[in-house]
Amino acid sequence: MISLVIIIFICLIGFPLINVKYYLLLSIVIMVASFLPFVVRFSKQQITSRELVMLAILGAIAAVSRVPFASIPSVQPTTFVIIVAAIVLGPQSGFVIGVTAAIVSNLFLGQGPWTPWQMYAWGMIGLFAGIMRNTWVMRSKVGKCTFGFVVGFLFGWFMNLWIVVGVIQEINWKTIILYNSTSFYFDLAHALSNVFFLLLFSKTWIKILERFKQKYGLFE
Amino acid sequence: MIRGFRSIHPFVLFVYYVYIITSLMLYQHPFFLLTALCLVVYVHVLLDRGEQLKRWIWMLVLMSIFIFILTPFFNRRGNHVLFYLFDNPVMLEAVIQGVMIALTLMCILAVFITFNIVMTSDKFLFIVSKWFPKWGMLIMLSMRFVPLLRKRLQDIEQVQQVKGVSLRQGTVRQRAKNGMLLMQILLTFSLEESIQSGDSMTARGYGLQKRSKYHPYEMTHRDWALGFVMTVFFGIILYGWWLEDGVLALLPALEPIWLSGREWFFYAIWFMFIGIPIFVEGREVLKWKYYQQKM
Amino acid sequence: MEILSTENVTFRYPGSPQYVLEDINFSIHKGDFAILCGPSGSGKSTLLRMFKQELLPHGECSGSFFYKGNSLQDMDRLTVAKEIGMVFQDPDNQIVMEHVMDELLFGMENMGYPTDVMRRKVAEMVHFFGLQDLLETRTDELSGGQKQLINLASVLLLDPNILLLDEPTAQLDPIAAKEFIHLLKRLNDEFGITILIVEHRLEELFSLANRVILLDKGRLVFDTSPRDAVSHMYTSMRHFLPSAALVYLDHSEERRQEKIPLSVREAKKWVVNANLSFVQKKEKLLPEQEPFVELRKIDYQYSKHSEPVLKNLSFSVNRGEWMSLVGANGTGKTTVLKLIGGLLKPQHGYIKYSGRKVKQIDQEEIGYLPQNPKTFFLHDTLFDEYRQIAKANQKNVEAIDSLVRKFQLRELLTRHPYDLSGGEMQKAALVGILLGEPSLLLVDEPTKGMDPDFKAEFGELMQELVNEGLTVIMVTHDIEFAAHYSTRCSMIFRGDITVSEQTQSFFRENTYYTTAINRITREGSGLSPVTLEEAMLLLQKNGI
Numbered sequence A: 001m002i003s004l005v006i007i008i009f010i011c012l013i014g015f016p017l018i019n020v021k022y023y024l025l026l027s028i029v030i031m032v033a034s035f036l037p038f039v040v041r042f043s044k045q046q047i048t049s050r051e052l053v054m055l056a057i058l059g060a061i062a063a064v065s066r067v068p069f070a071s072i073p074s075v076q077p078t079t080f081v082i083i084v085a086a087i088v089l090g091p092q093s094g095f096v097i098g099v100t101a102a103i104v105s106n107l108f109l110g111q112g113p114w115t116p117w118q119m120y121a122w123g124m125i126g127l128f129a130g131i132m133r134n135t136w137v138m139r140s141k142v143g144k145c146t147f148g149f150v151v152g153f154l155f156g157w158f159m160n161l162w163i164v165v166g167v168i169q170e171i172n173w174k175t176i177i178l179y180n181s182t183s184f185y186f187d188l189a190h191a192l193s194n195v196f197f198l199l200l201f202s203k204t205w206i207k208i209l210e211r212f213k214q215k216y217g218l219f220e
Numbered sequence B: 001m002i003r004g005f006r007s008i009h010p011f012v013l014f015v016y017y018v019y020i021i022t023s024l025m026l027y028q029h030p031f032f033l034l035t036a037l038c039l040v041v042y043v044h045v046l047l048d049r050g051e052q053l054k055r056w057i058w059m060l061v062l063m064s065i066f067i068f069i070l071t072p073f074f075n076r077r078g079n080h081v082l083f084y085l086f087d088n089p090v091m092l093e094a095v096i097q098g099v100m101i102a103l104t105l106m107c108i109l110a111v112f113i114t115f116n117i118v119m120t121s122d123k124f125l126f127i128v129s130k131w132f133p134k135w136g137m138l139i140m141l142s143m144r145f146v147p148l149l150r151k152r153l154q155d156i157e158q159v160q161q162v163k164g165v166s167l168r169q170g171t172v173r174q175r176a177k178n179g180m181l182l183m184q185i186l187l188t189f190s191l192e193e194s195i196q197s198g199d200s201m202t203a204r205g206y207g208l209q210k211r212s213k214y215h216p217y218e219m220t221h222r223d224w225a226l227g228f229v230m231t232v233f234f235g236i237i238l239y240g241w242w243l244e245d246g247v248l249a250l251l252p253a254l255e256p257i258w259l260s261g262r263e264w265f266f267y268a269i270w271f272m273f274i275g276i277p278i279f280v281e282g283r284e285v286l287k288w289k290y291y292q293q294k295m
Numbered sequence C: 001m002e003i004l005s006t007e008n009v010t011f012r013y014p015g016s017p018q019y020v021l022e023d024i025n026f027s028i029h030k031g032d033f034a035i036l037c038g039p040s041g042s043g044k045s046t047l048l049r050m051f052k053q054e055l056l057p058h059g060e061c062s063g064s065f066f067y068k069g070n071s072l073q074d075m076d077r078l079t080v081a082k083e084i085g086m087v088f089q090d091p092d093n094q095i096v097m098e099h100v101m102d103e104l105l106f107g108m109e110n111m112g113y114p115t116d117v118m119r120r121k122v123a124e125m126v127h128f129f130g131l132q133d134l135l136e137t138r139t140d141e142l143s144g145g146q147k148q149l150i151n152l153a154s155v156l157l158l159d160p161n162i163l164l165l166d167e168p169t170a171q172l173d174p175i176a177a178k179e180f181i182h183l184l185k186r187l188n189d190e191f192g193i194t195i196l197i198v199e200h201r202l203e204e205l206f207s208l209a210n211r212v213i214l215l216d217k218g219r220l221v222f223d224t225s226p227r228d229a230v231s232h233m234y235t236s237m238r239h240f241l242p243s244a245a246l247v248y249l250d251h252s253e254e255r256r257q258e259k260i261p262l263s264v265r266e267a268k269k270w271v272v273n274a275n276l277s278f279v280q281k282k283e284k285l286l287p288e289q290e291p292f293v294e295l296r297k298i299d300y301q302y303s304k305h306s307e308p309v310l311k312n313l314s315f316s317v318n319r320g321e322w323m324s325l326v327g328a329n330g331t332g333k334t335t336v337l338k339l340i341g342g343l344l345k346p347q348h349g350y351i352k353y354s355g356r357k358v359k360q361i362d363q364e365e366i367g368y369l370p371q372n373p374k375t376f377f378l379h380d381t382l383f384d385e386y387r388q389i390a391k392a393n394q395k396n397v398e399a400i401d402s403l404v405r406k407f408q409l410r411e412l413l414t415r416h417p418y419d420l421s422g423g424e425m426q427k428a429a430l431v432g433i434l435l436g437e438p439s440l441l442l443v444d445e446p447t448k449g450m451d452p453d454f455k456a457e458f459g460e461l462m463q464e465l466v467n468e469g470l471t472v473i474m475v476t477h478d479i480e481f482a483a484h485y486s487t488r489c490s491m492i493f494r495g496d497i498t499v500s501e502q503t504q505s506f507f508r509e510n511t512y513y514t515t516a517i518n519r520i521t522r523e524g525s526g527l528s529p530v531t532l533e534e535a536m537l538l539l540q541k542n543g544i
Helices: A002-020 A023-044 A049-064 A078-089 A091-109 A115-134 A141-168 A173-182 A184-215 B010-026 B030-048 B051-074 B092-118 B121-131 B133-163 B172-203 B221-242 B262-274 B276-294 C044-050 C077-083 C100-111 C115-129 C144-156 C174-191 C226-236 C243-251 C264-273 C333-340 C382-392 C397-406 C422-434 C452-467 C479-485 C503-509 C516-521
Strands: B081-085 B088-091 C002-012 C021-029 C033-037 C060-067 C084-087 C162-166 C194-198 C211-216 C219-224 C278-280 C291-300 C310-318 C322-326 C348-353 C356-358 C366-369 C440-444 C471-475 C488-493 C496-502 C535-537
Touching: A023 A091, A023 A115, A023 B133, A049 A078, A049 A091, A049 B133, A049 B172, A078 A091, A078 A115, A078 A141, A078 A184, A091 A115, A091 B133, A115 A141, A141 A173, A141 A184, A141 B051, A141 B092, A173 A184, A173 B051, A184 B172, B010 B092, B010 B121, B010 B221, B010 B262, B030 B051, B030 B092, B030 B262, B030 B276, B051 B088, B051 B092, B081 B092, B088 B092, B121 B133, B133 B172, B133 C366, B172 C084, B221 B262, B221 B276, B262 B276, C002 C044, C002 C194, C021 C044, C021 C060, C021 C194, C021 C211, C021 C219, C033 C044, C033 C174, C044 C162, C044 C194, C077 C084, C077 C100, C084 C144, C100 C115, C100 C144, C115 C144, C144 C162, C144 C174, C162 C174, C174 C194, C211 C226, C219 C226, C226 C243, C243 C264, C243 C516, C243 C535, C264 C516, C291 C333, C291 C471, C310 C333, C310 C471, C310 C496, C322 C333, C322 C452, C322 C479, C333 C440, C333 C471, C366 C422, C382 C397, C382 C422, C397 C422, C422 C452, C452 C471, C452 C479, C479 C503, C488 C503, C496 C503
Parallel strands: C033 C194, C033 C211, C084 C162, C162 C194, C322 C471, C322 C488, C366 C440, C440 C471
Antiparallel strands: B081 B088, C002 C021, C002 C060, C211 C219, C278 C535, C291 C310, C291 C348, C348 C356, C488 C496
8 A cells, every 4th residue: 555655656757857857866866755654664573583583594695605615706605595594584584684685794894885785685686586586486496596696687787776876877778788798607607507496405594594483483 | 983074973973974875976066076185095094004995996996997998888978089989989078978977986985984084873873873773773783693603604514514515626616515515504503592692692681671772872062063163164065066167067168177266266165175084083183282382 | 679580471482282381470679699590491581582672582472561560562672672682602603793892883883872971981881891803803713701891891882781692601611601690799799780591501690699590491491690590509409509509509418508509619628527528439430542543752743833723743543532632722632533534744743543543534433523513414304304314324214213213313304403402412413423334433522502401311311322332432621521520631731642541530630620529529538439439428526
């Protein structure tokens, strides 16, 4: 209900803005409007200390998961951790873990203009993985891997947007494609590593998380 | 004792950074941007003698050069052809735009590096906790766990290496697989341990009522004044942008780069606005010198 | 005045026929310092948690709990959180904030205190604990003892009337543990804070507490004074008692309850007054053997600019030996272990293995039993784990079978490793290591957090392995354990081995760093004993 109001609201403000070509402002409005409801929802959610700690641990694991892969360039399972956690804990928690992972890893590595974009991207990956957790996409191995592959590219493209929108401020397909092509190999590595991790580990990780959730009766 | 720009109340600092990043995105004029870059570099020198900037400088320069070279490729509009590259015209306008984009990028990144120096994680989390207490708590918990998890991961790595699960040997595939096995142990291990963390929070009364927040920072007169001044400056800068005085028009006709008339006024405001950290730091130095003389 | 009491408390987990607690009745009075003890699985931790209703595990619970005469179930939860403070076992897991200051504030913020009140209380606490220099420190940089101190301080800031402590010193080294226990005594003496502590490490506690409550298999066995408790526990729970009491009960002819010594001081008084003299039964003599692992002139530093951890260290271990590496925190004990295990590379010096100079000992020859066995397991069940290890080492199922039988793990094979108790987990990890048939076993602080009964069992098991030809190098803080089992002890100091001697002579030569029994008996004539089992009363023929 609230999100519907927000979408209408965006359209009302958004279309005039496109005409004037204030892309930056428009993208900020859209991002904030689609982001804030979930942020607020978590703030109001009733949650026990143990559940809160579990979210924090998963966020921290997603952030720390880069460490053992330092020797393999552009392979890091952060996205994998977020997807798997979202499948077990649902969209809202998936969103929260994604956002937390982004903030925490940036607090350690240094904030940049990319921080909000990363928060948004990983938050949304968690959200959508959670929304689809009961559909065939997340149930089947093929579906999961496809999701991981697509999301790997989308993440990279979305992260390119901060330069295109924030710095270059020239939005046309040519620019966007040019930028996305420069980062093609990084995005491919991300997408393929997502597939690799999901293929080999999603089953075990989901089992571990499920077992833990049930053992202590969390998120019921 | 923390002095100078770092000692300003986190709220004021945060607002200042929002203002300055917005301004840098809006003003597209080589003259303005170059000034901003010089001032920000000087801020770096004042804050930590440029230590942090040095660590990032290569990434900064490389990204800017990359953008500068790339810009003329997607921008073919303009009236002045400089030369032809592989039968494609390279426009003067595009080159100028490339310079501006590169400068914007450098400025924004350099400003963010000062942000990381000035806005330490506790200040950042103070702001988050103030607006979104539960998010603040979650992030603080997560921040506390990161070093703990790293230590555990190191232990796990060593134990498993003796068992034959190595990160140093084998194909990329094997190493990635082993890395993930270590993460898997870390996950199971840490989830199990986290129950105690949750219990220790509950035992100390977490979640029973609305929490209060310890305020280590106080809004002083200086903070209020600074907040007011920067907001006025920012307002004027927005107005200047509306008038298109801070933006170099490339099309339909290239505007002369040199400033003229009203633009000088906005330039002065711009200079003072970006220079606020320098002013705050400088004031501290002067005060200190004066105090020492009196002794 | 009764501050905490229970009435017919019974508890069991859902679906389990066995009661964890059965018909428990006891009460704690204001100002008491009470020990709640019992073997693993006696339900003591569960009982302690029941006073914090929020932490109650899921299950069937009947009976009532009272705090100051009011039923705990009906009380305001905020008051309970404030007035009943709780400290848990693991120092790391309890800390939830990145900086010490925030950790101290955490509880008070939950209570909704305003800033000026918090500031004042923290200032007070900093004075009491001497925390000035730690306030701005990050919590992960603290030592285990400091962490536990912060946990205690954070609870005390809420002004509790009673402190519940669940094995608070199990993960600390002996010195930090002693400091912590004495701090509790100070809180009890100076502020009248009531203390109820669950603990295995009773060596110090008996002389400080005024009550001992023993649980066994969910039932309350007794609730009495420490001296009375000692005489009750002497036959059935010997491992739990302090050496001072044991040496008296073993050798005194009168065995008068009110005379049982609880501390070294009291025991020494008894020895001197009765004019007794103890000697070592017989000296264990080790045949001189050729060295198995030798470290020569090893230098090691973690990074270019840090202080070297090991300086020109030379060290050798013979085949079939159980070597204990002892020394204070941060002297490089664990570093030596990791160098031998090939986890670190020395910057200078070399390692000889079976008389041959090698770059690194073949990792298949080495087993490494970590401090925390949770880092060892990769699979869902013990059986899976063993099968994978066996496969990697080309072993068949029989090999698993014989080891599992030897270690009595058969019933646990289908369980998840993390569902085992701490001791079982340690054993399970040891089986996993032995499947690889190592000839050298490296052990890091094996007795941390073990209950005394299990410690003895573990010691015997290891002893058996050593007798069968395994060489063991063990890093430990546990003097009594090292004295009891190891054949030789080496002390590290400032990056080098200062002494390396046969266990008995090692402890006998030391004055401060030695076992309680040796401290009690050292003034006698002849060679003073190092362990209780080897102590023999010298008959005084020429009586005075």
